């Protein structure tokens with residue numbers, strides 16, 4: 736499985752909204768309303784996004800990871816206390832619809848940049864080689880060593896493929912003037928799903944753009 740390291744690029748080198756970014760405008764299908772939290776109604780914040788590059792099984796699709804700026808844990812549906820509580824094997828029908836305070840998807844086709852909520856510092860991402868693919872890293876693709884043991888398949892029967900990975904305590908810088916979440920140690924950053932080491936898995940057949948799981952490794 737090919738993998739790519741993601742690193743923060745110099746924001747001054749590009750003026751157009753980047754499709755590979757932390758924060759900034761999310762690239763979403765034309766006409767899709769920017770997603771909101773079903774619990775509190777707050778617009779979801781784009782945490783990061785990237786085009787899956789040639790060589791990845793879902794090449795050409797656009798990965799987006801949005802979460803509620805007020806609810807940064809993961810619960811509901813197949814999740815319990817921040818982990819996938821569903822037993823190994825086939826995931827249940829509509830498993831991606833269980834929780835409403837995040838939006839994980841890989842979109843194909845024509846996309847447009849939805850206005851940003853301004854919470855995170857908009858920073859373009861560079862894709863580079865991944866010299867240590869078996870170590871925790873901020874990456875696209877990848878194949879974490881224990882993923883095969885999970886044995887998850889999508890409800891449609893296709894296997895799940897890793898589309899990205901966020902290491903433990905990874906920091907997503909807030910834009911100037913934005914307040915950190917209450918109870919967090921960092922005043923300058925958000926973390927994805929409480930800062931857990933997260934593997935992002937998607938249906939290899941893309942039966943639905945949102946057929947994804949955030950597995951807390």
Ligand SMILES: [Zn+2]
Nearest residue numbers: 772775803806
């Ligand atoms: Zn919320």
Ligand SMILES: [Zn+2]
Nearest residue numbers: 889891938942
């Ligand atoms: Zn599927």
